[in-house]
Amino acid sequence: xxxxxxxxxxxxxxxxxxxxxxxxxxxxxxxxxxxxxxxxxxxxxxxxxxxxxxxxxxxxxxxxxxxxxxxxxxxxxxxxxxxxxxxxxxxxxxxxxxxxxxxxxxxxxxxxxxxxxxxxxxxxxxxxxxxxxxxxxxxxxxxxxxxxxxxxxxxxxxxxxxxxxxxxxxxxxxxxxxxxxxxxxxxxxxxxxxxxxxxxxxxxxxxxxxxxxxxxxxxxxxxxxxxxxxxxxxxxxxxxxxxxxxxxxxxxxxxxxxxxxxxxxxxxxxxxxxxxxxxxxxxxxxxxxx
Amino acid sequence: xxxxxxxxxxxxxxxxxxxxxxxxxxxxxxxxxxxxxxxxxxxxxxxxxxxxxxxxxxxxxxxxxxxxxxxxxxxxxxxxxxxxxxxxxxxxxxxxxxxxxxxxxxxxxxxxxxxxxxxxxxxxxxxxxxxxxxxxxxxxxxxxxxxxxxxxxxxxxxxxxxxxxxxxxxxxxxxxxxxxxxxxxxxxxxxxxxxxxxxxxxxxxxxxxxxxxxxxxxxxxxxxxxxxxxxxxxxxxxxxxxxxxxxxxxxxxxxxxxxxxxxxxxxxxxxxxxxxxxxxxxxxxxxxxxxxxxxxxxxxxxxxxxxxxxxx
Numbered sequence: 001x002x003x004x005x006x007x008x009x010x011x012x013x014x015x016x017x018x019x020x021x022x023x024x025x026x027x028x029x030x031x032x033x034x035x036x037x038x039x040x041x042x043x044x045x046x047x048x049x050x051x052x053x054x055x056x057x058x059x060x061x062x063x064x065x066x067x068x069x070x071x072x073x074x075x076x077x078x079x080x081x082x083x084x085x086x087x088x089x090x091x092x093x094x095x096x097x098x099x100x101x102x103x104x105x106x107x108x109x110x111x112x113x114x115x116x117x118x119x120x121x122x123x124x125x126x127x128x129x130x131x132x133x134x135x136x137x138x139x140x141x142x143x144x145x146x147x148x149x150x151x152x153x154x155x156x157x158x159x160x161x162x163x164x165x166x167x168x169x170x171x172x173x174x175x176x177x178x179x180x181x182x183x184x185x186x187x188x189x190x191x192x193x194x195x196x197x198x199x200x201x202x203x204x205x206x207x208x209x210x211x212x213x214x215x216x217x218x219x220x221x222x223x224x225x226x227x228x229x230x231x232x233x234x235x236x237x238x239x240x241x242x243x244x245x246x247x248x249x250x251x252x253x254x255x256x257x258x259x260x261x262x263x264x265x266x267x268x269x270x271x272x273x274x275x276x277x278x279x280x281x282x283x284x285x286x287x288x289x290x
Numbered sequence: 291x292x293x294x295x296x297x298x299x300x301x302x303x304x305x306x307x308x309x310x311x312x313x314x315x316x317x318x319x320x321x322x323x324x325x326x327x328x329x330x331x332x333x334x335x336x337x338x339x340x341x342x343x344x345x346x347x348x349x350x351x352x353x354x355x356x357x358x359x360x361x362x363x364x365x366x367x368x369x370x371x372x373x374x375x376x377x378x379x380x381x382x383x384x385x386x387x388x389x390x391x392x393x394x395x396x397x398x399x400x401x402x403x404x405x406x407x408x409x410x411x412x413x414x415x416x417x418x419x420x421x422x423x424x425x426x427x428x429x430x431x432x433x434x435x436x437x438x439x440x441x442x443x444x445x446x447x448x449x450x451x452x453x454x455x456x457x458x459x460x461x462x463x464x465x466x467x468x469x470x471x472x473x474x475x476x477x478x479x480x481x482x483x484x485x486x487x488x489x490x491x492x493x494x495x496x497x498x499x500x501x502x503x504x505x506x507x508x509x510x511x512x513x514x515x516x517x518x519x520x521x522x523x524x525x526x527x528x529x530x531x532x533x534x535x536x537x538x539x540x541x542x543x544x545x546x547x548x549x550x551x552x553x554x555x556x557x558x559x560x561x562x563x564x565x566x567x568x569x570x571x572x573x574x575x576x577x578x579x580x581x582x583x584x585x586x587x588x589x590x591x592x593x594x595x596x597x598x599x600x601x602x
Contacts, residue, residue, distance in 0.1 A: 005509075006492065009501050021500035028391035031384050032404050035474075038467045039411050042422045049425070098322050101315040110319065116593070117323040123521070123589040124329070124582065125528020127555050131578040132329045135336040158322060188311035216415025219530035219555070223562045243417045247531060250421045258425070265418045276413050 046265050053263035063229045063245070066254050073264050075231050076245040079146070082232065083225060083241055084215055086150025091157025091214075092207055096196070098158065099165025099203075104177075104191050115166075118159035129155055130220030138224060146232060146239035149225025153214040160213060164206025172199060205279040212275035216268055218243035242268050330582065337576035339569055348576060354541035354552075356561065361573035363580070365541045369458065369551040370581075373533065374526040376462025376547070377469055382519045384466075385473035393481045394489075394503050405478070412471035420535030423464045428455035428536055431463075436548055453548040454538060461537040461551065465529055469522040476518035476596070480511045517595035524588040528581060530555040554581045 009017060061072030098118065102111050133152040138144055172195055180190035196203070225239040227248060232239055242264050249261035334341075340348065344361055351362020388408065392401040432455030443449045484507055492502040508515075538550020539560045552560075554577050565571045 005505050006495050006497050006501065010496065017498050017501065021498040024500045024503075025391075025395055028387045028395060031387040032391050032396070035384060035388055035411075035467075035470055036404065036407050039407055039414075041426060042414060042418065045422055045426050046418065094318055094322070097315050097318045101319040105312065105315070110316065110323075114319045114323045116590075117326055119593055120586060120589055121322070121325060123524055123528075123585060124326075125530065125555060125585055127528065127530040127558055128329065128333070128578055128582045128585075131336070131558065131575055132332055135332045135575065139336075155325070158325075162322065186305045187308045188305075189307070191311070212413065216417065218415070218417040219559055222559055243415060243531075246417050246421060247535070250417075250424055250535060261421055265421050268415055269418055272413050272415060273410070276410075 046262065046269055049259070049262040050266035053259035054266065058260070058263050062231065063240075063260075066252075066256065069256070071256075071260060073240075073242065073245055073260065073267075075228065076240040076242045076264065077267065079225070079228070079232060079240040080215060080242045082146055083150050083153055083221070083239065084211055086147065086235075087153035087157055087214055088207070088211060090151060090154030091161055091210060094154075095158045095161025095207075095210070096165050096203065098162035099169065100191060100196070102162065102166040103169035104195065115163075118162050121159040122163070125219070126156055126217050127219035127222075130222060130224055133220070134223045141236065143236065144224065144226035144238040145236045146225055147235045149221045149239055149241065152220040152224045153217060156214050156217065156220065157210045160210040161207055164209065165203050168199060168202045168206060169195060201282055205282050208275050208279050212272045212279075215275075216243055216272050218247055222247075242271075326586070330579070333575055333579040333582060337572055337579045340572035340576040343569065344573075348573070349580075352543055354557070356564070356567075356570050359567060359569055361569070363554070363573075363577055365543045366552050366554050366557050366577060367580075368543050369461075369537070369541075370527055370553040370555075372547075373458055373461040373465055373537065373551065373553055374523055376459070377465035377526040378519060378523050380463070380466035381469045381473055381522060385470045385522070386477050386515060386518075388470075389474050389477035389481060390503055390507065393478050394507060395499065408471055408474055411467065412475075416468070416529065416531040417535075419464055419468060419532035423460060423532055423536035424456075427464060428460050431455045431460055435459075440548065447545045448547050451544070451546045451549055454550065456536050456538040457547065457549050458537065458544075458551045459547040461533045461553070461556075462547070464532045464536055465526045468529060468532060469525050472525050473518045473522040476521060477511075477515055480514035480518070480596075481507055484510060514596055517592045520588055520592035520595065524585050524592065527588070528555055528585050530559050534559045554578075 057070045058072045058074075059077065060074050061070055062075055063073065064071030098114060102115060105111070129152050133148050133155070137148040137151060141148070176194060176198070177190055180194040181187065185193075221241055221244050225241060225244070227244050228238045228240040246261045246264040246268065249257040249264070252258070340361065344351070348361060348363055349367065350364060351360070352364040353360050353362045354365055355361075388404070392405050396404070432453060436453035436455065436459070439449045440453055488506045488510065489502055492506045493499070497505060533553055534556040537552060537556055539552055539556060540550035541552040541557060542549075544551065558574050558578055558581075561570070561574060565574055
C-alpha cells in the first residue's frame with residue numbers, strides 16, 4: 001500500500017518534493033509558535049496587570065464597596081480553600097474507591113460500564129453539574145451554600161481521581177499483591193495496606209491534579225455556592241470563591257475592581273500551576289526517589 | 291487444583307471482610323455509573339414545566355424573551371453551533387499540525403518544551419481566559435481586526451454590521467485557544483502508538499519526511515484524529531465562563547460574526563441570577579438538559595471512535 005501511494009508522489013521531481021517538505025516544516029513550526037502566543041500573552045497580562053492590585057490588604061481584607069480602597073479577597077481565598085476541602089472529602093474516597101474497584105477486581109461488564117461512565121462524566125460540561133446540584137441541593141435547602149458548591153466540585157473530582165488511581169495501580173506488579181496474600185492477609189487488607197498505602201505518593205498526584213482542576217472551576221459555583229462579600233458564617237450559607245469573585249469583578253464597570261480581578265487571577269493561576277508542578281516533581285525520577 | 295491468582299476468578303468472596311469491602315467498592319462504582327442517569331433525571335424534572343409548556347417550539351422558536359416569558363432556544367442553539375464550529379475550524383488544523391511537528395519533526399528537546407507549554411494552556415482556569423478575553427482580546431479585535439474585516443470583507447454577510455469587540459468572533463477565537471490542548475494531546479498520543487517501522491518503511495522506499503508523515507502517520511490515524519477533533523468539539527460546546535464573558539450575551543440569530551450572540555452554556559450562566567419566574571428557571575434547566583444530551587452523545591461517539599482505533 002505504501003509503495004502504491006508513494007509512486008504517485010515520486011512522479012514529481014525530487015527538488016519539488018524536497019521543497020514541499022521544507023515548506024511544510026516551516027508551516028508546522030509556525031503553527032506551534034502561534035499556539036504559544038496566547039499562553040505568553042495571558043501570562044504577561046496576568047503578571048503585569050495584577051501587580052498594582054497586589055498588597056497585604058488583598059490577602060487580609062474583605063471586599064469593599066465601590067469607592068472605598070483597600071478591599072481584598074481574603075474571604076474568597078478562604079472560601080476556595082473550604083470548597084476544595086469539602087470537594088475532596090467527597091471526591092477522594094469515592095474516586096479512589098472506584099479506582100480500586102477498576103484495578104483490583106476482575107474485569108467484567110460492570111467495570112467496563114463504570115469506566116465508560118467515568119470517562120463520559122469527565123466530559124460533562126461543569127455548568128451542568130452545577131445545575132444538577134442546584135436542583136438536587138439548592139432548591140430543597142432553599143438557599144445557596146458552601147455545602148452545595150463543595151458537593152458540585154466533589155462530583156467533578158470523582159471520575160478524574162478514579163481513572164488516575166486505576167491507571168497508576170495497574171502498573172503495580174502482581175507479585176506485590178501475591179506477597180501480601182501469601183502472608184495470609186485478607187484481600188481487603190492487601191488492597192488497603194499494601195497496594196494503596198504503598199503507592200500513596202503516586203495516587204496523591206492524581207488527587208492533586210483533580211484538585212487543581214476544580215479549584216479554577218467557576219460555572220458550577222454560580223448557582224451552588226453563589227457569592228458572599230463577608231466572612232463565611234456556616235456551611236449552609238452562600239460562599240465566596242476566587243473564581244466567582246474574579247468573574248463578578250471582571251464584568252463590573254469599575255476600574256478598581258478590574259485590578260482586583262487581575263490580582264485574583266494571578267493567585268488562582270499560581271495555585272493551579274503550583275499544584276501541576278508538584279505532581280510533575282513527584283512523578284519525575286528525581287522526585288520519586290526517597 | 292492449587293491454581294492461584296491474586297485477582298479472584300469468581301466474584302464470590304469467602305472472607306467476611308473481603309465480602310464487605312468488595313461490596314462497598316462495587317456499590318460506589320455502581321453509584322458513579324448511575325450518576326449520569328441521575329443527572330439526566332433531575333435536569334428533566336427541573337425542566338418539566340418548560341417542556342410541557344413549550345414542547346417542540348422550545349427548539350424551533352427563535353424568540354428568547356424572559357420578560358414576555360416566551361422561550362425559544364433557536365438563537366442559543368445557533369450561537370453554540372457557530373461558536374464551536376469557528377473554534378474547531380481554527381483549532382483542529384492547528385493542533386494536529388503542532389502534534390505532527392512536535393512528534394515527527396522537531397528536535398526532541400524543543401518538542402518537549404513546546405508540548406509542556408501547550409499542556410499548560412489546559413491548566414489555565416476558564417475565568418482567567420475570560421478576563422484576558424474582556425481586557426485584551428476583545429479590545430484588540432475592536433481596534434485592529436474587526437475594522438479591517440468590516441472594511442475589506444464587509445460585503446460578505448459574515449462580516450457586516452457594527453462591531454464591538456465582544457461577539458461571536460471573540461467567543462470562537464477564545465474557544466479555539468481553549469480546545470487546542472485537548473485535540474493536541476490526544477492526536478500526539480495516537481501518533482505515538484504508530485510503530486516506528488511503519489515510518490521507516492516509507493523512508494526506505496525514498497519518501498521525503500513530509501511524504502512519510504502523510505503516508506505513515508496521518509493516513510493510519512485518520513479515525514483517531516477524527517475522535518480527537520470531536521472531543522475538542524464537545525469541550526467547546528460546554529465551555530461556559532470564557533464564552534459568557536466575551537460573547538456579548540444577546541439571544542438573537544445574526545449571521546454576522548461581529549455581532550453579539552449567546553450560547554447554551556452562556557445563557558445559563560448569564561441569566562441564572564435574574565431568573566425570578568419559575569418558567570424562566572425551568573427553561574434554563576431545559577437548555578442545560580439539551581446541552582447534557584448533546585455533549586453526552588458527542589463524547590460517547592468520539593470515545594467509541596478512538597477506542598476502535600486503539601484496539602486495532
